[in-house]
Amino acid sequence: MRFARRGVEAKLVLGGSVRAAVPDRSLIAVVAQAHRWFEQLTTGEVGSIDQIAARERLDASDVGRQIRLAFLAPDIVEAILA
Secondary structure (H helix, E strand, O other): OEEEEEOOEEEEEOOOOOOOOOOOHHHHHHHHHHHHHHHHHHHOOOOOHHHHHHHHOOOHHHHHHHHHHHHOOHHHHHHHHO
16 A cells, blocks of 8 residues: 555555455553453452552553453454554
């Protein structure tokens, strides 16, 4: 795919051969971590995002931002894994 510009207009041009997607290992790891953290919160293993942040030596806002990945739609998670 490529962008084709004509004046102020930009078009996305699709074409060429289709390559098989390579799974992004770091994205998979982040999604898996988010699911683990959410499981720990729901089972009561940890009491808050602040506790997770302290244990992982991260900022609580980073943990809060990352844990949202646990709520991705199943088809999106499947696409990430594929």
